[in-house]
Amino acid sequence: MNFGIILDNLNLYWQGLLLTVQLTVLSLGLGLGLAIPLSIVANSGNGLARGLVFGYSYFFRGTPLLVQIYLIYFGTGQFEGIRDSILWPALSQAYWCALIAFALNTGAYTTEILRGAIKSTPRGEIEAARAVGMSTAMMYRRIILPSAFRRALPAYGNEMIFMLQGTSLASVITLVDLTGAARIVNSRYYSPYEAFITAGLLYMALTFTIVMLVKWLERHWFAYLRPREG
Amino acid sequence: MFDLYGYGFSILEGAWLTLQVGLLSLALSVALGMLGALAKLSRSRMARLAASFYTTLIRGIPDLVLMLLLFYGGQVLVNAMAQAVGYEGYIDVDPFVAGVLTIGFIFGAYMTETFRGAILAVPSGQLEAGYAYGMSRGLAFRRILLPQMIRHALPGFGNNWLVLLKATALVSIIGLDDMVRKAYLAAGATHQPFTFYLAVALVFLAFTTLSVILLRWAERRYSLGFEQEIKP
Numbered sequence: 001m002n003f004g005i006i007l008d009n010l011n012l013y014w015q016g017l018l019l020t021v022q023l024t025v026l027s028l029g030l031g032l033g034l035a036i037p038l039s040i041v042a043n044s045g046n047g048l049a050r051g052l053v054f055g056y057s058y059f060f061r062g063t064p065l066l067v068q069i070y071l072i073y074f075g076t077g078q079f080e081g082i083r084d085s086i087l088w089p090a091l092s093q094a095y096w097c098a099l100i101a102f103a104l105n106t107g108a109y110t111t112e113i114l115r116g117a118i119k120s121t122p123r124g125e126i127e128a129a130r131a132v133g134m135s136t137a138m139m140y141r142r143i144i145l146p147s148a149f150r151r152a153l154p155a156y157g158n159e160m161i162f163m164l165q166g167t168s169l170a171s172v173i174t175l176v177d178l179t180g181a182a183r184i185v186n187s188r189y190y191s192p193y194e195a196f197i198t199a200g201l202l203y204m205a206l207t208f209t210i211v212m213l214v215k216w217l218e219r220h221w222f223a224y225l226r227p228r229e230g
Numbered sequence: 231m232f233d234l235y236g237y238g239f240s241i242l243e244g245a246w247l248t249l250q251v252g253l254l255s256l257a258l259s260v261a262l263g264m265l266g267a268l269a270k271l272s273r274s275r276m277a278r279l280a281a282s283f284y285t286t287l288i289r290g291i292p293d294l295v296l297m298l299l300l301f302y303g304g305q306v307l308v309n310a311m312a313q314a315v316g317y318e319g320y321i322d323v324d325p326f327v328a329g330v331l332t333i334g335f336i337f338g339a340y341m342t343e344t345f346r347g348a349i350l351a352v353p354s355g356q357l358e359a360g361y362a363y364g365m366s367r368g369l370a371f372r373r374i375l376l377p378q379m380i381r382h383a384l385p386g387f388g389n390n391w392l393v394l395l396k397a398t399a400l401v402s403i404i405g406l407d408d409m410v411r412k413a414y415l416a417a418g419a420t421h422q423p424f425t426f427y428l429a430v431a432l433v434f435l436a437f438t439t440l441s442v443i444l445l446r447w448a449e450r451r452y453s454l455g456f457e458q459e460i461k462p
Contacts, residue, residue: 062392062438063431064399067410071431074417075424165292172294172403179295192302196295204290 005189006198009181016181017202023167023177024206027102028160034107039114040140053111060108065166068105073097073173098170106163113155117148150222157214161207168203178202234429237416241426244409245433251329251398251408256391258334263341270346281342288339293397297332301404304328329401337394344386349375351382381452388445395437409433 006013042053060068076082076091090096121144129139149156171180182199186192234241269281288296305323312321352375360370402411413430417423 059431059435062435064396064410064434066399066402067427067431067434070410070414071424071427075427078422078424161289168292168294179292179298182295183298186298186302190306192299192306196299196303200291200295200299203292203295204287207290 001193002191003194003198005185005191006194009185012176012181012184013178013198013202016176016178016199017206019170019176019180020164020167020178020203021206023099023102023170024160024164027099027106027167028163030099030103031106031110031163034103035110035114036145038107038111039118042111042115043118057108057111060105061112065101065105066169066172069098069101069169069173072101094170094173094175098167098173098175102163102167102170105166106159109159109162110156113152113159114148117152117155118144120151121147146222153214153218153222157210160210160214164206164210165203234416234425235420235422237412237420237426240412240416241409241429241433244407244412244430247407248395248398248409249437251326251333251401251406252395254330255333255337255398256394258330259337259341259390259394260387262334262338263345266338266342267345267349270342271349285339285342288336293333293336294400294403296336297329297400297404300332300335301325301328325401325404325406328404329398329406333394333397333401336397337390340390340393341387344383344390345379347386348379348381348383352378381449381456384445384449384452388441388449391445392438392441395441396434399434 038053038056041049042057044050072091073094076097082088082091090100125143125147126139129143134142167177168179170177171183174180176184178199182195185198186195189195266281266284269277270285272278301323305321308321308323312319356374356378357370360374365373398408399410402408402414405411409430413426417426420426
């Protein structure tokens with residue numbers, strides 16, 4: 001094995017790493033932004049709205065991310081209405097299609113995680129919030145959501161890792177992320193081991209960064225909500 | 231409508247291949263997972279270390295990267311070995327084999343964690359009672375541990391299967407004619423990509439839904455005789 005070719009292509013890997021991190025952070029941010037209101041709706045009394053949220057989440061959790069990317073990247077071009085709309089400049093670019101697909105995908109999983117966490121809020125917390133006269137909005141902001149986030153954090157940490165690894169599919173629609181960089185190096189030098197092992201190690205480093213981040217979050221942000229020991 | 235511009239049958243063929251890849255890699259992952267779980271709980275330090283290395287490695291690297299590594303890397307390895315024994319021609323690695331091996335290998339790591347938890351959930355007194363009756367380790371495993379751990383393993387196993395099934399879509403990238411690639415080809419010929427990818431998505435949804443129903447049934451079946459959750 002000759003890892004010299006990796007050193008020659010260090011810049012390619014660096015650019016790929018940056019794109020992977022960028023895609024992960026943006027899609028997680030957008031997905032969480034989508035999931036918070038949707039998970040509240042999913043716990044609301046409105047049956048129709050609940051059904052719609054469930055349908056969205058069921059579709060994106062039940063189909064492969066790759067198919068979702070293809071649907072958005074290749075599929076949207078089928079309709080003249082979309083091609084003439086103001087969305088087309090975004091939907092004709094691989095970057096935006098990947099980002100939209102990732103955000104909708106992680107949004108669906110996060111909705112489900114948060115829905116469960118909100119649902120399992122202890123009754124007493126809600127009753128206490130009501131007793132001191134909080135409005136529903138304030139109760140969600142101050143009581144339910146912080147406590148739900150704490151319970152959701154372990155599952156959400158896993159979702160962050162899945163999303164990081166899911167961004168590797170961006171390479172399938174021509175984007176040069178970490179996997180894309182490895183595929184270029186592999187096809188240029190015909191050296192699969194060097195190319196993909198390097199990418200794999202960098203992904204591992206990113207994965208462990210997320211694991212550490214989640215552990216740190218658990219310890220610092222939510223220390224006061226930590227389950228009592230003993 | 232179901233004809234799909236004449237490509238409906240081709241998509242169904244692809245769906246059958248997807249199912250084959252899924253079930254074969256599931257079998258491989260269950261075997262590897264059982265092996266991994268026993269290694270993680272074994273008294274041998276080496277076995278524990280090897281199993282931990284396996285699960286950490288797999289969970290840290292994306293499926294696609296592992297698949298490309300195994301597919302292209304396997305190609306190089308197989309040909310290098312063939313040359314070493316004096317074979318002159320060029321061997322192509324079959325994408326079906328590469329796909330099943332990779333997916334089975336990846337999900338073996340997830341199954342390892344599921345099975346490890348399930349084995350630990352069976353009270354140790356059960357096994358001790360078995361040994362006290364003079365059962366060998368193998369017999370106690372088969373008659374006592376296995377039937378009882380299935381109940382604890384089923385929820386995790388079900389999740390892994392659902393993720394595995396969706397991961398089979400990746401084999402289309404290494405050129406296997408599964409449902410996703412059939413849709414890709416049909417979309418190219420008819421310029422109706424949305425229609426075909428939506429059809430594929432719906433077949434996946436049907437597979438998922440069916441799996442969930444079967445898994446629920448199995449979970450109920452293996453929880454017979456245990457306290458059921460009481461609805462308040």
